[in-house]
Amino acid sequence: MSDPSTASIVSTPAAHPTDSPAPATQGPQSNEKPRGLLGDAWRDLRRKPLFWISATLIVVFLLMAAFPALFAPGDAVNGSLSRSLDKPSANGWFGYDVQGRDVYARVIYGARASIVVAVLSVLGTLLVGGTMGIIAGYRGGWVDGLLSRIADVFFGLPFVLGAIVILTTFNGSGTSNSKAEIMGLVIVSLTVLSWPVVMRLMRSSVLATKEADYIVAARALGAGTGRIILKHLLPNCLAPLLVYGTIMVGSFIGAEATLSFLGVGLKSPVVSWGIMISDGQQFIRVAPGLVFFPAAFLVTAVLSFVMLGEAVREALDPKLR
Template identity: 85%
Template sequence: MSDPSTASIVSTPRPEEPRELAASPGAGLPEGARKEKPRGLLGDAWRDLRRKPLFWISAAFILLFVVMAAFPSLFSSGDAVNGDLSRSLGKPSADAWFGYDVQGRDVYARTIYGARASIVVALLSVLGTMLIGGAMGMIAGYRGGWVDSLLSRIADVFFGLPFVLGAIVILTTFNGSGSSNSKAEIMFLVIMSLTVLSWPVVMRLMRSSVLATREADYIVAARALGAGTGRIVLKHLLPNCLAPLLVYGTIMVGSFIGAEATLSFLGVGLKSPVVSWGIMISEAQNYIRVAPFLLFFPAAFLVAAVLSFVMLGEAVREALDPKLR
């Protein structure tokens, strides 16, 4: 026979643990004491950006310009290419908010449609610059040795070329006064010239980021576990080296909008019948005294677009840099 005391001890059920506490470690704690889910670099940056009025103002303007470039017919139903000479240099009125140019074309319609060429050229130039410069910077920083030296010397050659002078030489050679290039070819030449002269800066930024990151503990651990070069670059190096490139790329969009306008103003960039803000400013320079509105409106849109991208880049830089928080 078994001992009654032992039987009672064995048969006594143990108290069950509350299921809610076992299911959720934060249950039972005050609401403010529960631990928040850890965020990454982009999560922290987005949290800081949401609190900045400068970010929302610049983002709203950029969204407006992007929609204007993609769907100009939503903002104007006028003809941006053809005009009527009887309306030459007509002043702003209810029929034409920004007036008419010397050829009787609606300045408001041309200003709206001019956003497309300027923004498309800037975005594609930034994309090409980021791809070429980022790839070369990644290779130079990760491989090191003679590969780094060779790519750095090539970048120094392009970096030593004056930007405006180099663009003038390239565009004058391939897009001179006697050339018969189409609209697409002219835009491609402008994009190519901006990309060729700008990638060394991106290459240097990416190279410095890779050099500062490639000996980190998680990179060494991934290499020790047998991860290949492609996995290390795509899964570890690239996500942790993109922050400075995102900041510079955002600011560079505004810079390229101004660069395209400068080249078009000098007569070596985009040309008619393409409609852009730079072409409009170039055509208005001879009529500043009699019709200043021809210069004011496209210049105002150009300045607003450039400032919007620059302000967005500054907001992103402050959000991604822990020292500035």
């Protein structure tokens, strides 16, 4: 007779030795590496036609400045009076000025002085203003207060008036300076009057970044001030300076042309768009191309850098995507 206690036991099927819990279903794994801020910005920039148009124009202008002979084999300095104020033709696409010089060649060669002055001025402004901003934002206290008050003094100087005062003082009619010295004076004047804006941008970025967790952790691990600034602060604070610097190149091209037009910037025999516009304004009724062609190249160059800066700003700012 069977044990009645065993009758109440409900038998369960034995587990098969090969049975095992079903593994969790995993989604498709992507081999794409995570992108940083610059990677996301580049992906966004590639989709913008405005970026490609402005970048293409800037590359053309840079090639014109670096290798002008590729675009204009003619002479931009010497001319023949027999061709004075000749109209545009197959020999001279933009005509000739009052001294018989090829306007097309002068427009091409004029890109070098304008772009070199603008780029070097921007580099100097970013270097001076960025250094001051890092020091003021990171050190704080009386150092921040002192540098901010110095920047306020320069903010109070009107840009054009301050540049005229600096250039007329060191580049007056009684002095004879070489081409390099004249260009150096223009670069210094633009840098001196523009660095406070960069200083405030960098200072604001440093103040917003220096208390981040990775900065605090690096400081707790014993990292020095130089390492924190170069390895952590600077890479994370360059985005606004990159945007502003791109726009500032276009602004400085226009500023150099303005100063040269007023007769206090670059001077002959230097070839620049501002000098060409200044020389051609007296003959605008007879030969409007003397003003129109350099002005068209000037406006196109300025707009190209400004449009590129705006495209970069939208790509680096997550709120504008």
